[in-house]
Amino acid sequence: MPGAPVKKVLALSGGVGGAKLALGLDRVLPEGALTVVANTADDFEHLGLYIAPDLDTVMYTLAGINDQERGWGLAGESWQCLDALGKLGAEQWFQLGDRDLATHIHRTAKLRAGASLSDATGQLCSALGVKARLLPMSDDPVRTLVRCGEGELPFQHYFVREQCRPEVRGFRFEGQAEASPQADFMALLADPALALIVICPSNPFVSVDPILGLPGVREALHSCPAPLYAVSPIVGDRALKGPAAKMMAELGLPVSAASVAAHYRGLVSTFVLDESDATLAGSIEEPAMRLITAPTVMKTLADREQLARVLLADAGVATA
Amino acid sequence: MPGAPVKKVLALSGGVGGAKLALGLDRVLPEGALTVVANTADDFEHLGLYIAPDLDTVMYTLAGINDQERGWGLAGESWQCLDALGKLGAEQWFQLGDRDLATHIHRTAKLRAGASLSDATGQLCSALGVKARLLPMSDDPVRTLVRCGEGELPFQHYFVREQCRPEVRGFRFEGQAEASPQADFMALLADPALALIVICPSNPFVSVDPILGLPGVREALHSCPAPLYAVSPIVGDRALKGPAAKMMAELGLPVSAASVAAHYRGLVSTFVLDESDATLAGSIEEPAMRLITAPTVMKTLADREQLARVLLADAGVATA
Numbered sequence: 001m002p003g004a005p006v007k008k009v010l011a012l013s014g015g016v017g018g019a020k021l022a023l024g025l026d027r028v029l030p031e032g033a034l035t036v037v038a039n040t041a042d043d044f045e046h047l048g049l050y051i052a053p054d055l056d057t058v059m060y061t062l063a064g065i066n067d068q069e070r071g072w073g074l075a076g077e078s079w080q081c082l083d084a085l086g087k088l089g090a091e092q093w094f095q096l097g098d099r100d101l102a103t104h105i106h107r108t109a110k111l112r113a114g115a116s117l118s119d120a121t122g123q124l125c126s127a128l129g130v131k132a133r134l135l136p137m138s139d140d141p142v143r144t145l146v147r148c149g150e151g152e153l154p155f156q157h158y159f160v161r162e163q164c165r166p167e168v169r170g171f172r173f174e175g176q177a178e179a180s181p182q183a184d185f186m187a188l189l190a191d192p193a194l195a196l197i198v199i200c201p202s203n204p205f206v207s208v209d210p211i212l213g214l215p216g217v218r219e220a221l222h223s224c225p226a227p228l229y230a231v232s233p234i235v236g237d238r239a240l241k242g243p244a245a246k247m248m249a250e251l252g253l254p255v256s257a258a259s260v261a262a263h264y265r266g267l268v269s270t271f272v273l274d275e276s277d278a279t280l281a282g283s284i285e286e287p288a289m290r291l292i293t294a295p296t297v298m299k300t301l302a303d304r305e306q307l308a309r310v311l312l313a314d315a316g317v318a319t320a
Numbered sequence: 321m322p323g324a325p326v327k328k329v330l331a332l333s334g335g336v337g338g339a340k341l342a343l344g345l346d347r348v349l350p351e352g353a354l355t356v357v358a359n360t361a362d363d364f365e366h367l368g369l370y371i372a373p374d375l376d377t378v379m380y381t382l383a384g385i386n387d388q389e390r391g392w393g394l395a396g397e398s399w400q401c402l403d404a405l406g407k408l409g410a411e412q413w414f415q416l417g418d419r420d421l422a423t424h425i426h427r428t429a430k431l432r433a434g435a436s437l438s439d440a441t442g443q444l445c446s447a448l449g450v451k452a453r454l455l456p457m458s459d460d461p462v463r464t465l466v467r468c469g470e471g472e473l474p475f476q477h478y479f480v481r482e483q484c485r486p487e488v489r490g491f492r493f494e495g496q497a498e499a500s501p502q503a504d505f506m507a508l509l510a511d512p513a514l515a516l517i518v519i520c521p522s523n524p525f526v527s528v529d530p531i532l533g534l535p536g537v538r539e540a541l542h543s544c545p546a547p548l549y550a551v552s553p554i555v556g557d558r559a560l561k562g563p564a565a566k567m568m569a570e571l572g573l574p575v576s577a578a579s580v581a582a583h584y585r586g587l588v589s590t591f592v593l594d595e596s597d598a599t600l601a602g603s604i605e606e607p608a609m610r611l612i613t614a615p616t617v618m619k620t621l622a623d624r625e626q627l628a629r630v631l632l633a634d635a636g637v638a639t640a
Contacts, residue, residue, distance in 0.1 A: 048368075048429035080398045084422030088447045090429075098418045101425075102404030109368035109410075127408045 007195035007317050010188055010226075011036045012137075014207025015054045016071055017233055017241045018200030019061035024304030025198070026062055026132045028312065030320040034132040036062070037185045039202070040117065041137075041144040041173055041210035044156045046094050047085070049104040050111055053156070054207065055121055055136055056103060063128040071241070074099045093161040118182055133184070137211045140179035144206050145172045155206060164243040168250045173210050181214040189220040196315040197221065199230035201296060203244045204263045205251075218267065227269045227315055231296055231307070232257035235274040240297065258284045265289070272296060272311065327515035327637050330508055330546075331356045334527025335374045336391055337553055337561045338520030339381035344624030345518070346382055346452045348632065350640040354452040356382070357505045359522070360437065361457075361464040361493055361530035364476045366414050367405070369424040370431055373476070374527065375441055375456055376423060383448040391561070394419045413481040438502055453504070457531045460499035464526050465492045475526065484563040488570045493530050501534040509540040516635040517541065519550035521616060523564045524583045525571075538587065547589045547635055551616055551627070552577035555594040560617065578604045585609070592616060592631065 009029060011022050013036055022036045036058055043052045053072075060066035060074055067075045077097035086092045096104070103124060110120040116139040125134050144155040148166035158166060188194055202208055212218055221228055237255045239245040245255045253259040261271045261284050271289045273280060274296040281291045294310040295303065312319055329349060331342050333356055342356045356378055363372045373392075380386040380394055387395045397417035406412045416424070423444060430440040436459040445454050464475040468486035478486060508514055522528055532538060541548055557575045559565040565575045573579040581591045581604050591609045593600060594616040601611045614630040615623065632639055 047425050048432050049425070078398060078400045078418065080418035081401060081421045081425070084419040085426060088422055088426045088444060090422070090426045098398065098400035098421075099404040101401045101418075101421065102408055102410070105367050105369070105401070105421075106405060106408045106410045112368050124408060 005193055006030050006033050008188065008191060008193045009034050009312070009317060010185075010194060010197045011200055012197070012202075012208060012211050013037070013054065013058055013200040014039045014202030015042070015057040015242075018054075018202035018207065019058045019066070020298040020304050021198065021200045021231060021307060022058055022132070023061050023301075024298065024306070024308035025312075027301075027305050028308045028319040030318075031131055035135060035184070035188055036132055037135050037137050037182065037211060039137055039207045039210050041142045041176070041206070042155050042159070043141070044143070044154060046096075046156070047090060048108070049096075049101075050108045051094070051104050051156075052107070052117070052121075052136070055117075055134065056100070059103075059121070059125055059128065059130060059134055062125075062130045062132055062134065065128065073097050094156065095160075118184070135182045135185050137185065138179040138182055138214055140175060142176045142179050142210055142214070143174040144210060145174055146206075147171060159243070164246060168243075168247045170251070171205055171209070173213060176210065176213050177215065179214055181211075181217050181220075186216065186220060189217075189224045192225075194224065194226040195317045196312065197224065197226050197228045198311060199228070199264070199268065201231040201233040201240060203233060203239075203242055203247070204260055205244070205247055212267070221267060228267065229270045229272055229311055229315065230260070230264050230268040231272040231294070231311075232260045232274065232277070234260050235277060235297060256280065261286050261289060261291075270314070325513055326350050326353050328508065328511060328513045329354050329632070329637060330505075330514060330517045331520055332517070332522075332528060332531050333357070333374065333378055333520040334359045334522030335362070335377040335562075338374075338522035338527065339378045339386070340618040340624050341518065341520045341551060341627060342378055342452070343381050343621075344618065344626070344628030345632075347621075347625050348628045348639040350638075351451055355504070355508055356452055356454050357457050357502065357531060358454065359457055359527045359530050361462045361496070361526070362475050362479070363461070364463070364474060366416075366476070367410060368428070369416075369421075370428045371414070371424050371476075372427070372437070372441075372456070375437075375454065376420070379423075379441070379445055379448065379450060379454055382445075382450045382452055382454065385448065393417050414476065415480075438504070455502045455505050457505065458499040458502055458534055460495060462496045462499050462530055462534070463494040464530060465494055466526075467491060479563070484566060488563075488567045490571070491525055491529070493533060496530065496533050497535065499534055501531075501537050501540075506536065506540060509537075509544045512545075514544065514546040515637045516632065517544065517546050517548045518631060519548070519584070519588065521551040521553040521560060523553060523559075523562055523567070524580055525564070525567055532587070541587060548587065549590045549592055549631055549635065550580070550584050550588040551592040551614070551631075552580045552594065552597070554580050555597060555617060576600065581606050581609060581611075590634070 107120045145152040146158040147170040359374045465472040466478040467490040
């Protein structure tokens with residue numbers, strides 16, 4: 001007798017923070033259950049290479065080859081090419097490791113040969129032994145522009161070159177209105193086997209909004225019977241990683257998980273606060289949102305698995 | 321009182337063998353005297369990168385950063401990216417070092433941004449401190465195809481992937497008839513200050529013929545009053561480097577410097593034999609060609625300078 005069909009889980013992710021929860025989910029779910037959709041609005045072309053920072057962070061993390069101390073890129077990386085590029089007078093502000101370069105070179109060659117970003121991602125993941133299905137949010141180009149005093153900065157210029165120093169006034173996602181969400185992503189939202197959607201603890205403004213704002217995605221999330229959870233990337237008055245807290249303050253929002261909850265109002269059914277923010281629950285007035293607390297600070301691999309298990313148990317999804 | 325204007329010297333070169341003599345000339349000539357025109361018919365696109373093996377060999381050699389033991393590429397090279405490319409399933413037959421990759425990435429980005437190969441080469445040479453002027457033979461694509469039993473092989477497939485194993489029946493230089501020789505190269509052939517042209521000890525079939533066959537080059541060499549020397553790449557019955565001897569045998573030619581002399585008949589005014597081939601001089605029947613002998617086997621830096629000095633002295637060109 002065939003067993004019950006595997007319940008499916010969808011995680012929406014940016015880079016480092018999202019990748020941690022994606023890894024936890026991947027490790028505790030049965031094979032074939034997890035799909036991760038990654039933000040591609042951070043992607044850019046640099047020195048002629050197509051670079052997809054969030055896709056790569058998730059891919060390297062799921063493949064177990066990411067550098068855990070540095071927090072990005074590959075473990076055991078070397079920097080010979082970057083050093084030589086500097087001697088040739090090339091731009092050096094974006095750190096390109098020798099082994100990471102192989103990903104960019106291989107993917108760029110595939111894209112130039114006509115492959116979609118989804119195809120190229122699938123091939124890379126397969127070569128690296130990634131078990132989960134990893135999808136770009138779209139095969140069409142969407143590019144985050146950060147509005148600041150000096151005008152608009154492409155995201156990687158703001159994030160890496162300027163190290164998030166400029167004061168943020170807003171964001172624009174160039175190409176978003178014309179982009180199609182990735183087809184398998186949309187098909188999954190209509191799949192009766194989908195049992196849970198999790199917005200990972202990623203930056204709501206520059207990692208999650210690019211995905212949510214793709215044409216048809218909000219509508220599909222609304223129509224989808226699976227519960228939509230969001231894990232706060234803000235704990236106390238700090239972002240676990242990256243510029244989310246700084247952005248909030250500059251946008252005039254209180255820096256707290258309450259602002260994240262408000263950001264996802266009307267969309268998210270269950271909002272996940274860190275245990276240390278339990279006292280905040282009483283002050284969050286989101287009547288349509290169920291609030292739960294969980295240990296969301298993921299320092300170890302066990303932390304990642306634990307958070308995944310808490311969410312899955314709460315949503316009634318069986319682990320492996 | 322201004323001194324006499326610097327006499328100019330032009331070297332036509334392929335890769336390793338030609339680069340050795342180019343370096344010797346560069347070291348003994350006054351600054352501003354030497355121009356090297358390198359074959360670009362070996363160039364190819366690999367993994368989306370524009371690779372110019374002969375230009376790079378000459379450039380790295382003139383910059384003093386080439387690997388002397390391996391005979392190609394950069395000294396102190398590492399291979400992390402190539403290893404990672406292999407793990408991703410990319411083609412690995414062409415050896416791409418991490419530092420060498422910087423050259424390919426930087427140049428490819430310049431070319432895609434609209435720079436000519438000459439511009440890109442000039443910028444790379446300037447960044448690497450190359451003193452001589454290094455020019456590609458053309459800014460237009462010319463590609464050597466090696467005719468063999470199985471049909472035609474692109475040059476790098478024959479040379480690197482197949483390691484010169486297929487039996488050669490002939491060559492075709494795709495794009496040559498439509499290509500323009502590099503403008504500064506042609507201008508130099510018309511410059512009254514040009515005092516010597518040297519065909520370096522490079523492969524006559526696949527390194528020199530692509531240059532000589534460009535539209536207008538033979539005519540310009542004929543009209544040019546500067547003497548045209550050619551140094552034999554064949555010593556005894558062997559090529560100093562590469563497949564020239566094997567090609568000669570497969571084309572039904574005697575493997576000796578005499579075949580090289582015959583190849584350059586009607587063009588070269590002074591043919592340079594290795595001292596060990598002095599006895600051959602009597603048997604070379606090239607009435608229009610003056611034969612001289614010189615120590616052409618360049619193992620050390622001193623050997624490279626010595627051959628350069630012998631040629632320059634013979635042609636009456638002052639050294640620095």
